[in-house]
Amino acid sequence: MKIFRTLSEKPWIPHPAGSEFLAKNYQKEIFIGRTALRFFISVVSVIFFLFTITFLTRSQFPDFQALAGEPWQPLSDASHLWLNTGALLISSIALHWAHVSARKNQLNGAIASVMIGAFFALLFLLGQILVWKQLIELGYYVASNPANSYFYLYTSVHGLHLLGGLFALAYVTLQLMKKNSLVTFSSSVRLCAVYWHFLLILWLFLFALLTSSTDTINIIAQLCGF
Amino acid sequence: MTHIAIADQPEEELHEPSSFVTKYIWSQDHKVIAIQYSITAIFVGLVALVLSGLMRLQLGFPDSFSFIDPSAYLQFVTMHGMIMVIYLLTALFLGGFGNYLIPLMIGARDMVFPYLNMLSYWVYLLAVIVLMASFFVPGGPTGAGWTLYPPQAILEGTPGAGGGILLMLISLAIFIVAFTMGGLNYVTTVLQARTKGMTLMRMPLSVWGIFIATILGLLAFPALLVSAIMMLLDMTVGTSFFMPAIVSLGEQLDYSGGSPILFQHLFWFFGHPEVYIVALPAFGIVSDVLSVHARKNIFGYRMMVWAIVIIGGLSFIVWAHHMYVSGMNPYFGFFFATTTLIIAVPTALKVYNWVLTLWRGNIHLTTAMLFAIGFIFTFTHGGLTGLFLGNVVIDLPLSDTYFVVAHFHMVMGVSPIMVLFAAIYHWFPKITGKHLHTGLGKAHFWVTFLGTYAIYLPMHYLGFLGVPRRYYAMGSTEFVPDSAQDLNASITVSALIVGVAQLIFIYNVIRSLRKGEKAESNPWGAASLEWQTPDTPPKHGNWGPALPVVYRWAYDYSVPTAKQDFIPQNMSEEEVERVDDSETSSTEGGEDVKNIGDEPVGDNP
Numbered sequence: 154m155k156i157f158r159t160l161s162e163k164p165w166i167p168h169p170a171g172s173e174f175l176a177k178n179y180q181k182e183i184f185i186g187r188t189a190l191r192f193f194i195s196v197v198s199v200i201f202f203l204f205t206i207t208f209l210t211r212s213q214f215p216d217f218q219a220l221a222g223e224p225w226q227p228l229s230d231a232s233h234l235w236l237n238t239g240a241l242l243i244s245s246i247a248l249h250w251a252h253v254s255a256r257k258n259q260l261n262g263a264i265a266s267v268m269i270g271a272f273f274a275l276l277f278l279l280g281q282i283l284v285w286k287q288l289i290e291l292g293y294y295v296a297s298n299p300a301n302s303y304f305y306l307y308t309s310v311h312g313l314h315l316l317g318g319l320f321a322l323a324y325v326t327l328q329l330m331k332k333n334s335l336v337t338f339s340s341s342v343r344l345c346a347v348y349w350h351f352l353l354i355l356w357l358f359l360f361a362l363l364t365s366s367t368d369t370i371n372i373i374a375q376l377c378g379f
Numbered sequence: 380m381t382h383i384a385i386a387d388q389p390e391e392e393l394h395e396p397s398s399f400v401t402k403y404i405w406s407q408d409h410k411v412i413a414i415q416y417s418i419t420a421i422f423v424g425l426v427a428l429v430l431s432g433l434m435r436l437q438l439g440f441p442d443s444f445s446f447i448d449p450s451a452y453l454q455f456v457t458m459h460g461m462i463m464v465i466y467l468l469t470a471l472f473l474g475g476f477g478n479y480l481i482p483l484m485i486g487a488r489d490m491v492f493p494y495l496n497m498l499s500y501w502v503y504l505l506a507v508i509v510l511m512a513s514f515f516v517p518g519g520p521t522g523a524g525w526t527l528y529p530p531q532a533i534l535e536g537t538p539g540a541g542g543g544i545l546l547m548l549i550s551l552a553i554f555i556v557a558f559t560m561g562g563l564n565y566v567t568t569v570l571q572a573r574t575k576g577m578t579l580m581r582m583p584l585s586v587w588g589i590f591i592a593t594i595l596g597l598l599a600f601p602a603l604l605v606s607a608i609m610m611l612l613d614m615t616v617g618t619s620f621f622m623p624a625i626v627s628l629g630e631q632l633d634y635s636g637g638s639p640i641l642f643q644h645l646f647w648f649f650g651h652p653e654v655y656i657v658a659l660p661a662f663g664i665v666s667d668v669l670s671v672h673a674r675k676n677i678f679g680y681r682m683m684v685w686a687i688v689i690i691g692g693l694s695f696i697v698w699a700h701h702m703y704v705s706g707m708n709p710y711f712g713f714f715f716a717t718t719t720l721i722i723a724v725p726t727a728l729k730v731y732n733w734v735l736t737l738w739r740g741n742i743h744l745t746t747a748m749l750f751a752i753g754f755i756f757t758f759t760h761g762g763l764t765g766l767f768l769g770n771v772v773i774d775l776p777l778s779d780t781y782f783v784v785a786h787f788h789m790v791m792g793v794s795p796i797m798v799l800f801a802a803i804y805h806w807f808p809k810i811t812g813k814h815l816h817t818g819l820g821k822a823h824f825w826v827t828f829l830g831t832y833a834i835y836l837p838m839h840y841l842g843f844l845g846v847p848r849r850y851y852a853m854g855s856t857e858f859v860p861d862s863a864q865d866l867n868a869s870i871t872v873s874a875l876i877v878g879v880a881q882l883i884f885i886y887n888v889i890r891s892l893r894k895g896e897k898a899e900s901n902p903w904g905a906a907s908l909e910w911q912t913p914d915t916p917p918k919h920g921n922w923g924p925a926l927p928v929v930y931r932w933a934y935d936y937s938v939p940t941a942k943q944d945f946i947p948q949n950m951s952e953e954e955v956e957r958v959d960d961s962e963t964s965s966t967e968g969g970e971d972v973k974n975i976g977d978e979p980v981g982d983n984p
Contacts, residue, residue: 160685162580164932165676185491189567192597196559200601203648207609207641211620216636296617299636306612 183340190344194351197314201355204307205362209374211299212367220293220300222366227291228304231364237280238360241315244273245353248322248346255339263338267326270349274319281308307359311352318348407493408919409478412500414810416474419500423507424467425881430459432878439871441852449851450538453522456849457539458514460525461547464653465554466507468795472660473558473596474503476802477565477589479810483909484586486574486927486949488920490564499564502557509550516542524849526646529621529639533614535628545614548607555604558596565593574908576929580684581948583907583933584677587684588663591691592656598695599652606645613637640705647698654791655694659687661798662729665751667933668801669733671905672748673740674944676934678732686725693722703774712771719769723762730759741937741944745903746820750801753828754794761790764839779849782842785835793831800827800884807891808898809909812916815895819887823880830877837866906945907933 211217221228228234247270254262285305295305322345329338365373403411434455437447447455478496482489490496513520522538523531531537532544539547569582569590582590609620613634621642622634662683670677677683699707699715733755742748764786767773777783800823807815845858853859901910913923927949935946942956 159579160688161681162578164578164580164680165934185567185571188570189492189563192563192566192594193559196563196597196601199598200605203602203605203645207605207620207645210638210641214636214638216619295612296619296633299619302612302618302620306609310608 182337186341186344190347194348197351197355200310201307201359204303204310206377208303208362209370209377209379211303212370213374213379214299217299217367219365219367219370220304221364222368227288227293228364231360233280233284233287234360234364237277237284238356240273240277240280241353241356244270244277245346245349247273248342248349252339252343252346255335255342258335260335263329263335263342264326267322267342271319271322274315274349278312278315281312284308304363307363311356311359315352318345318352321345321348405497407489407497409482409490409493409496410810410917412496413475413477413479415500416470416478416503417476419504419507420467420471420475423462423511424471426511427459427462427467428878428881430455430462432875434459435871435874437851439868450519450522452851453524453849454520454538454543457522457525457527458510458520462510463792464525464657465551466510468657468791468799469558469596469653470503471799472657472795473565473589473593474500474561476585476660476664476806477593478561479806480585480909481565481568481589482572483912483917483921484583484907484933485569485572485577486908486922486929487568487572488922488926491568491572492564495560496564499557499561502553502560506550506554506557509546509553513539513543513546513550516546518543521547526643526650527610528646529610529613529637529642530623530625530634533610533622534625545611548611548614551607552604552611555600555607558600562593562597566590566597574926574929577908577948580681581929581932583663584666584680584683584687585660585663587687588659588661588666591687592659595652595659595691595694596656599649599656602645602649606642606649610642640702643702643705644699647701648695650701651698652694655690657791657795659691661754661795662687664802665754665798666729666733666736667905667907668747668751668798668805669736670934670936671805671903672743672745672751673737674743674904674936675736675740676932676936678735678738679728680932680934682728683732686729689725690722693718693725697722700769700774703771704778709771716769716771720766723766723769726762730755730762743903745804746815746817746824747801747805747903749821749824749828750797750804753824754797754801756828757789757797757831758794761786761788761794765790776845777842779847780842781838781846781848784848785838785842788838789831789835793835797828800824805903806909807888808902808915809900809912810916811892811895812898813891813895814898814902815891816887819883819890823883823887826880826883827877830873830880833873834870834877837870841866904943904945906931906935906947908948911947911949 212219218226220226221231223229247266251263251266251270254266285308288301288304293301293304295302322342325338325341325345328341329335362370402408406412406415433444433447434452436444437452478490481487516539518539518541520539521527521532521543523540523544527544527547532540534540537544569586573579573582606621609618612618613620613622617633619634619637621639622632622637623639624635625632666677666683697715697719699711700719703712703715737752764782768777768783768786804815804820807813841863844860844863846853846863853864898915900912900915903910908927908929909917911927912921928951929948930951931946931948933948935941935948937944938946938955940957942958946955
């Protein structure tokens, strides 16, 4: 483990092993961006982890009624959510493709992929809003049951993160127009793609959690000790 | 040298400011942002100081001040706590000192994301403005206690239950956004922008403390964000995350089934690491100040780093010791008592190492050093009472008494403030190019140091008597003797004196800025990089044409064979002037250069 080797260095001895420190891998923008993104993804993961802890705790109170399980419950038929998931998946793949095209120096391919990625991300957000509308029409308001509250909370916080990602993507694309450097664009859009993959995985997790039946949630909660 | 640091790469823009506005207001320079953070934080800190004075007036001389009614008192308590912990201490240590010191200490030209850094300050300022606005909304600021426990925090009857709590929660959320922007910057800068030769284990402990505290902040503040968002929803759209079925003012509310305890867990999952978000930078900074002014290397550098890392890790598994009285499972309490006591081990190790750094050192009792030594005292006292409170059986009777108030003020009120003052007195010459007045500084120290003991020692005793905290007035309480009131009056007088004494400091700063003695670039003879800048105060870009190259750790003080009593980090082995061999043999401990770090060094050669 590198971290333990680092922590066991003895800096007071005049020429420790670490003095060979050459900033080879360091101090390039790509590494800076990658480090920052890793920390940011950790922060977002912690946020959703904590939401989930509260979700599992709250689910053990008697008034909690999961949104799926029985046929009359709205998310038992999750076809809309599956469509949205498909849109997010396409968006994620498109951004990855944008990175690959930029690396191969294909400007048109890169631009087209970014546009497709952004379009499907927006489609996903729109789809989520439609699901909200559907739920409201069925009488599943935000405050009528904690499961509903969590559905709206999870989807909106997740959506806001995707929206933030779209702003970053727009910035990256504008930089490309301004500086016309595909090399920079390739590394920046790669960060966007990684963030998108993260949001996709996060969404798959939320999707599974929110469409679980009461029994499944109870089992998970018991496994976690609630 | 094939190494090209980021700042030297041609495409890197240095954001050279061109006008007054870009230089001092919309600045992207980490030093200017640090000063903006510091001034804002100190300003809100003064507001909170005044609030504490008002609280003490009520407690010391009840019924003498008509403008302090029970609601106002609770509002003072709440705002005092919240401002001091988050908007002053967190912002000043990380936004202020973190911003100023990280790039200078690791040899970078700026933070890696200067624009984000600037944004972080302005968003922080927005959070402060929203918080201050709550003083002016109908009903005033929230009076729910700084812990903001639901259900009472958002129910009618609690002071500021309307606009006050709303603005508080929004302000906290904004603060967390600001902190996350700043925090990502600090960790990325430490990991990716260190200059050549600056290995992680050569970083000064200040940077280590700030670095680990920032990671803690990034992982702990989300808990506060989550609880703030969920409470906001409970309040505004009527969800029942935390709100149980409840009758308020004779009326059944629409809430049902929520769990207030859940909020407590979330809050303290943030709240306890928050203690270390404040304490770790203090630990780091005090280590550097002690080492410089005792002219000795810090004792046990590696242990100090390990302790910082271990404390940081442990701080996430002790939170429920704030909740022993919430009716938790006894085994749960046992677990948290154990982890709490374990955390005392690395902490005690740090205290021993500070004392051993002073041992046989060539101690210069500068103002900074006085504050640093004062910190060892106050922190030890606060830490020892923490051992009492960490045990469930002792905590139960002492919970919510003045003993707790005394404990946490000693350990995370006074102690970090001591370090902040040490840091300001220590780095002021570098930041401004002027010396602070020593006489005024020492007066400030002695009044503050002795004053805090006059305030908080009696509070321990009040706690043993069973005087409850957060009470506006005692009423007719039989178990508390009348003499407790005399003690309260004396505490109030001391508190007011200490509060007013801070004006000495402010006067000292203003006076020194205007006509202070001019400081040379390295007045304390410190070895770390920030003292080796070509200009004092450092100019934009910090290092002139070329970045420094680091050859050693930051603690080469009183090296036996060296002529000077310190060797700067950027001085190579060839450049060090050595004393002649004949002199060496007569110098104590001079035979073995390799062991310099392990040998206690005597008086200055």
